[in-house]
Amino acid sequence: MSSWMKTLQSGANKVGNEAAKLKLYAEISLLKGDIKSLKEAWGVTCFDLYSQGDANGVNASHAKQLVKIREKEAKVQAKIVELNKLKAPKEPVVVDSTPIAVPIAEVPPPTQTMAVPVPPDASPGQQIAVVLPDGKTVQAVVPPNATPGTVFHIQV
Structure with a gap:
């Protein structure tokens, strides 16, 4: 071909x-x-x-x-x-409404910026659990005006 x-x-x-x-x-x-x-x-x-x-x-x-x-x-x-x-492997994946963050940019160690999708059942101001690539979980707050499926960034 x-x-x-x-x-x-x-x-x-x-x-x-x-x-x-x-x-x-x-x-x-x-x-x-x-x-x-x-x-x-x-x-x-x-x-x-x-x-x-x-x-x-x-x-x-x-x-x-x-x-x-x-x-x-x-x-x-x-x-x-x-x-x-x-979804492509590079896209964030939501598992049981818990988003899995993926690195989008390296910042001087140990800080990384992570892209986090807003879960389908989340609303602005709600605290959600985010699974990091190393398997650890952190808490993040859904930003104002965020809607399910949109992506926001966190620093870890």
């Missing part, structure tokens, strides 16, 4: 990989929207049951919705695992 064919095939593989990642991001977003909708629907049902004094109905409704929500959450986690498999 000629070098231009290999380059063309490599480019096609990258495009396919990016498309697969975008599809997974969309599926994760839809599943999270479904979870939110299930919670909101339960709130309406719960309000009506509670207004009628039906505590048993409230509990039963909660248990029923919880099963549906847990199923959706399991699907989200499976999609995240699938997404992480598609």
